[in-house]
Amino acid sequence: MIAILDYDAGNLTSVKKALDYLGSPCVVTSNLREVERADKVVLPGVGHFSATSNIEARGLRTVVRQAISRKIPLLGICLGMQWMFDSSEEAPGIVGLALLRGQCQRFSDQVKVPHVGWNRLQVRDSGRLFRNIPSGTFMYFTHSYWAPVIEFTTAECEYGSTFSAAIERGTLFGVQFHPEKSGDPGLMLLRNFCEL
Amino acid sequence: MLTKRIIACLDVDAGRVVKGVHFADLRDAGDPAELAPAYSRSGADEIILLDISATNQERSTLIEIVRKTAQHLFVPFTVGGGIRSLDDAAAVIDAGADKVAVNSAALKDPALISQIARRYGSQAVVVAVDVKLFSESCAKHEVWACGGRQRTGKEVLAWVGEAEDRGAGEILLTSIDRDGTGDGFDCELTSSVAVAVRIPIIASGGAGSTRHFVQVFQEGKADAALAASVFHYGINTFSGLKQELAVAGVPVRWPC
Numbered sequence: 001m002i003a004i005l006d007y008d009a010g011n012l013t014s015v016k017k018a019l020d021y022l023g024s025p026c027v028v029t030s031n032l033r034e035v036e037r038a039d040k041v042v043l044p045g046v047g048h049f050s051a052t053s054n055i056e057a058r059g060l061r062t063v064v065r066q067a068i069s070r071k072i073p074l075l076g077i078c079l080g081m082q083w084m085f086d087s088s089e090e091a092p093g094i095v096g097l098a099l100l101r102g103q104c105q106r107f108s109d110q111v112k113v114p115h116v117g118w119n120r121l122q123v124r125d126s127g128r129l130f131r132n133i134p135s136g137t138f139m140y141f142t143h144s145y146w147a148p149v150i151e152f153t154t155a156e157c158e159y160g161s162t163f164s165a166a167i168e169r170g171t172l173f174g175v176q177f178h179p180e181k182s183g184d185p186g187l188m189l190l191r192n193f194c195e196l
Numbered sequence: 197m198l199t200k201r202i203i204a205c206l207d208v209d210a211g212r213v214v215k216g217v218h219f220a221d222l223r224d225a226g227d228p229a230e231l232a233p234a235y236s237r238s239g240a241d242e243i244i245l246l247d248i249s250a251t252n253q254e255r256s257t258l259i260e261i262v263r264k265t266a267q268h269l270f271v272p273f274t275v276g277g278g279i280r281s282l283d284d285a286a287a288v289i290d291a292g293a294d295k296v297a298v299n300s301a302a303l304k305d306p307a308l309i310s311q312i313a314r315r316y317g318s319q320a321v322v323v324a325v326d327v328k329l330f331s332e333s334c335a336k337h338e339v340w341a342c343g344g345r346q347r348t349g350k351e352v353l354a355w356v357g358e359a360e361d362r363g364a365g366e367i368l369l370t371s372i373d374r375d376g377t378g379d380g381f382d383c384e385l386t387s388s389v390a391v392a393v394r395i396p397i398i399a400s401g402g403a404g405s406t407r408h409f410v411q412v413f414q415e416g417k418a419d420a421a422l423a424a425s426v427f428h429y430g431i432n433t434f435s436g437l438k439q440e441l442a443v444a445g446v447p448v449r450w451p452c
Contacts, residue, residue: 011316013290013291018270021270046316046320047317112394112395112396114318114319114365116319116366116396117198117199117201117396117419118198140271142319142365144318144319159198182271183270183452
């Protein structure tokens with residue numbers, strides 16, 4: 001069972017729908033017991049970084065940390081990936097999961113913000129998530145802040161700056177784009193995650 | 197490089213996709229739950245469903261149609277028409293929409309834009325702006341409400357600026373003068389709005405040929421272009437359109 005964490009950060013329906021379509025049993029939940037029992041966890045999220053304070057408020061930070069120490073695959077999507085870093089300029093007072101070093105920053109004034117639409121990935125390391133997804137594949141992005149490129153970055157994207165489009169560190173996975181909204185390649189990525 | 201988006205618009209009336217000229221004279225074009233995934237498979241970058249009769253008939257957006265249309269749709273999906281409150285927005289988002297388009301209700305109460313943006317993020321708020329020339333002699337555009345039936349007296353640049361300040365994530369700009377005519381997008385209007393705000397602009401109204409799309413991206417500086425009739429009645433296909441855009445030097449998602 002895949003637990004999709006509900007921490008009141010936007011649209012969870014689309015992630016659930018995509019996993020249902022792939023035939024992967026999943027549940028949208030903020031129930032700690034249910035998350036503890038899950039064999040995979042998805043941390044979705046769109047919107048403001050301050051919404052991640054609900055993860056803390058619902059006691060989910062501890063179960064997420066436990067899941068990681070038990071080597072349960074965890075996939076952060078968009079805001080969910082940004083939360084894995086130390087912090088974000090968007091809400092400087094809020095501490096992220098801090099398993100990835102760096103701060104998320106706002107796009108510069110040189111480009112339109114938010115970065116909305118389909119952009120190409122430069123895959124640096126296929127890892128386990130990008131099986132059958134070649135470099136140059138288009139994915140759908142919608143965000144105003146970006147995460148830096150770090151040693152665990154597996155795919156980069158360019159818009160004003162070069163940023164992390166995907167990361168992989170052990171059983172910790174993150175994507176800045178929305179695989180549930182990126183057509184067939186996005187579904188392929190989710191399938192790769194489900195099959196871990 | 198970020199690509200220019202081609203968005204298929206489904207104008208829905210009484211559960212069916214319809215399309216008119218100058219916002220009137222409707223023709224039937226099919227079932228939204230069948231058309232949306234078909235367009236997505238053939239290369240549409242996004243789908244927008246507008247319940248065109250919702251505001252005028254004072255009824256809520258057809259949640260069940262939204263749910264069915266979203267069921268097997270894995271590209272971004274925007275729903276508009278009859279979104280009058282945060283609760284209306286929540287209902288369509290819960291039914292599977294990724295973004296909501298607000299128009300008349302936001303003109304009446306602009307705070308609605310910030311309410312939805314605070315709850316779901318700016319990326320979920322598209323402010324739809326329908327405009328007409330004030331008059332033949334005046335080059336300025338006036339914003340109209342209620343599906344082009346009601347004047348507001350607001351000038352377009354002032355309104356899009358306010359919408360941006362209140363947290364809109366995108367502007368869907370429709371020229372009522374061009375809607376359904378196939379005469380081409382209003383590139384001058386689109387470009388004047390595109391340079392006035394920092395959020396993406398979706399151009400709408402007037403698509404009739406591939407050349408019109410090239411023009412609206414190159415001269416109109418649009419970030420996305422929306423069309424309905426050219427796709428419903430097979431005047432153009434997404435693959436054909438995108439191949440020609442690529443040849444003309446417009447970055448598009450192709451092959452996808």
